[in-house]
Amino acid sequence: MEAKEGRFYSPRMKMVEVCHKCRACIYACPVKAIEWGVGEIIVDRFACAQHVFKKGECFNCVVECHQGAIVLEEYELKDGKITKIG
Ligand code: SF4
Ligand code: SF4
Numbered sequence: 001m002e003a004k005e006g007r008f009y010s011p012r013m014k015m016v017e018v019c020h021k022c023r024a025c026i027y028a029c030p031v032k033a034i035e036w037g038v039g040e041i042i043v044d045r046f047a048c049a050q051h052v053f054k055k056g057e058c059f060n061c062v063v064e065c066h067q068g069a070i071v072l073e074e075y076e077l078k079d080g081k082i083t084k085i086g
Contacts, residue, residue, distance in 0.1 A: 003046070004053040007085065009072040011048075011061045013040040019069040028064035030055075041070065049077045 013019065016039060025041060026034045033047035052058050062072055074085040 003050060003077075003080075005077045005079075006049075006053060007074060007076045008049045008052040009057065010045050010052075010075050011041070011043055011070045012073050013069060014071045015067075015069045016040050018067045019065075020067060022067075024064040024066070025061040025070060028060040030058070030060065034061060045075060045082045046077070049075070049082065 011025065011034070019040065021036075023036060026032075026036060029048075031047050031051040033044040033051065034041050035044075036042070048058075059072065062070055075082050076085055
């Protein structure tokens with residue numbers, strides 16, 4: 001099936017200094033779109049986007065982060081490329 005395109009919200013590590021590396025955000029993602037990188041999270045935005053397009057808005061990762069280290073930001077998937085809005 002062809003991948004859907006459009007706008008979606010996806011997480012970004014905004015405050016690395018308050019992240020205590022609990023990985024709750026990683027475990028909370030239903031499609032395993034987050035993995036642990038060097039000192040912060042790496043997000044597979046394509047996987048995140050496809051989940052949002054299929055199931056609707058998703059806040060799981062942000063809700064699970066009790067440190068407030070990550071925020072959702074708007075992105076657009078168009079012609080196979082993902083760009084940040086704004
Ligand atoms: S849930 Fe928050 S504090 Fe825990 S690893 Fe993810 S970003 Fe860091
Ligand atoms: S918004 Fe949902 S699908 Fe996207 S990374 Fe967070 S938990 Fe995963």
